[in-house]
Amino acid sequence: MKIGELAKHSGCEVETIRYYEREGLLPTPPRSGGNYRQYSEQDAERLLFIRHCRSLGMSLDDVRTLQQFQAEPERACDEIDALLDRHIQQTASQIASLERLQKQLQSLRSACHTHMSAQQCGILQNLQSAAASSDCVCHHEDSEA
Template sequence: MRIGELAHRSDCDVETVRFYEREGLLDVPAREANGYRLYSEAHLVQLKFVRHCRSLGMGLPDVRILRSFQANPDLACDEINQLIDRQIERIHQQLDSLQLLERQLHKLRDTCHANRKAGQCGIMRNLARAAEGGDCSCHPPAATN
């Protein structure tokens, strides 16, 4: 199959296929006499594998590692387990960061409860004060030792 069909069957853009190919995440396809790439069902499986990993938030280096295990199925899977454990830890860190961000936004939102003009809005005042190097409600001053 040609690249357009591969992209269509994997529900992605042609540029995505080219990108993953450049990144070495897909096996190099054969070429037709006219130079067009010729992809197989194996390429479709590889592409779907990569896209599934990416949908789980995995970065290209981790996907590359998993693809190497896919190509070498007799290897022990300890490193795969560690890779997934690291991904889970990254997700926990992201959750913590998002919860902090949510708390900061609530603090900022709490500075304006009335329908005022923008010049009197507590949110705008906090944002402007922070832009000028001052303290704001959402980012309390750092504790000094």
């Protein structure tokens, strides 16, 4: 199949497929007589594997590592377990960071409750104070929590 067909089949942009080829996640496909890339069903499966890993937030290096294990199915999977444990820990850290951000935004939002002019808006005043290296309600309350 041609790259456009692979893109449609996988739901992946053509440029992303080319990028994965440049990164070595997809092998460079053979070319047809008309110089079109020719992909196999195995290439499509590999691309779907990559896309699934990426949808789980895995890095390209993680995907490469997993592909190495696919190529050597007799290897022990301890490294795969460790990879996933690291990814779970990174995800937990990101969740905690997003929760802190949410609290900061909620604190900032609480600085303005009524319909006012922009000049009187507590949100805008706090953002301007923070830009001037002063305390902002969103960071002040976060450090107390």
